[in-house]
Amino acid sequence: MSINAKLQTVKEISSNGGLIGRFLKARLSKYDFFWNRFNKDSRRKFMALETELDDFAQKVVSEVYQQGFSVRKLDDFLTNQEIKLLYDDVDQRYTTTPRQRGDDWSLPKNYLEYYKGGFYPKESQDLNLDNPFDKLAIHETVLKIVNSYFNSIGRLCYIELNKCAVLNRDDSATGSQRVHRDPAFRTLMKVFVYWNDISEDGGAFTYMPETHIHGKYGHIAPNKKLFGGSYYPELSLYNQLEQKKLSGLRGSIIFGDPAGLHYGGKSYDTPRKLSTFVYYPEADTINIIKPKFNIQGLDNSNNLLSKRQKLCLEIN
Numbered sequence: 082m083s084i085n086a087k088l089q090t091v092k093e094i095s096s097n098g099g100l101i102g103r104f105l106k107a108r109l110s111k112y113d114f115f116w117n118r119f120n121k122d123s124r125r126k127f128m129a130l131e132t133e134l135d136d137f138a139q140k141v142v143s144e145v146y147q148q149g150f151s152v153r154k155l156d157d158f159l160t161n162q163e164i165k166l167l168y169d170d171v172d173q174r175y176t177t178t179p180r181q182r183g184d185d186w187s188l189p190k191n192y193l194e195y196y197k198g199g200f201y202p203k204e205s206q207d208l209n210l211d212n213p214f215d216k217l218a219i220h221e222t223v224l225k226i227v228n229s230y231f232n233s234i235g236r237l238c239y240i241e242l243n244k245c246a247v248l249n250r251d252d253s254a255t256g257s258q259r260v261h262r263d264p265a266f267r268t269l270m271k272v273f274v275y276w277n278d279i280s281e282d283g284g285a286f287t288y289m290p291e292t293h294i295h296g297k298y299g300h301i302a303p304n305k306k307l308f309g310g311s312y313y314p315e316l317s318l319y320n321q322l323e324q325k326k327l328s329g330l331r332g333s334i335i336f337g338d339p340a341g342l343h344y345g346g347k348s349y350d351t352p353r354k355l356s357t358f359v360y361y362p363e364a365d366t367i368n369i370i371k372p373k374f375n376i377q378g379l380d381n382s383n384n385l386l387s388k389r390q391k392l393c394l395e396i397n
Contacts, residue, residue: 198243
């Protein structure tokens with residue numbers, strides 16, 4: 082990231098509660114009492130909105146709470162016809178020319194081709210509510226899971242669709258291929274979808290179970306960065322921990338808390354096709370990431386959106 086981009090980040094932080102306020106929130110959010118206080122308004126909206134989860138959604142939330150991730154399939158959420166339309170849309174996106182990487186994009190991630198997103202989290206993004214891919218990010222069950230995990234309203238903050246190049250085994254890990262924690266005061270959630278079959282050697286998302294705030298290893302290699310992106314700890318701090326490679330078939334969907342230790346696996350056998358939906362607790366979008374969506378299709382879809390979806394997108 083360029084010096085100007087870093088200065089702009091500090092400027093934005095300073096204007097959204099100040100550096101001292103961010104420091105205190107980052108330290109105190111680890112404690113339930115203060116977290117609940119910081120999120121009291123969002124928690125109130127959540128409790129007025131959410132009904133009891135069905136067994137499926139509750140199991141997903143419980144697994145993420147316990148181990149930091151849960152793996153499911155698209156057909157747990159969509160009909161066969163909806164999946165066909167979704168696959169057709171995503172397959173078509175992958176036939177287009179990848180996005181041109183700007184000089185001010187975060188580096189190094191030259192092993193990735195981006196078909197949506199890639200300049201995280203600085204750019205504004207188009208969100209088409211009539212498009213099956215964009216609509217998946219605000220699917221009712223997905224948002225129920227996100228909200229229930231946060232115990233407050235979750236905001237969709239960013240969408241990414243990329244393809245990972247095949248690498249040699251002796252290539253050094255760079256960027257998000259290194260073990261890291263994503264920036265968060267306490268927690269966040271990413272929903273990953275595999276758009277082709279992914280083996281353990283195919284770039285599988287890899288997670289160290291129970292290293293999130295709810296896990297028994299959450300204290301290992303804690304995030305020491307107040308701002309400036311992901312935290313990359315030294316190997317000696319976590320090398321004793323289990324690593325779980327989450328391989329899966331096309332249509333696998335992973336709910337993960339990347340405030341826990343994780344990394345994107347290197348692909349050795351086939352280019353990995355992956356999308357990511359990023360959600361933060363509503364209160365955190367003031368200080369960590371501000372969603373910047375240009376919402377399209379709203380005239381036709383607004384009356385069809387649920388209260389949950391409108392809160393996710395901050396639509397009145």
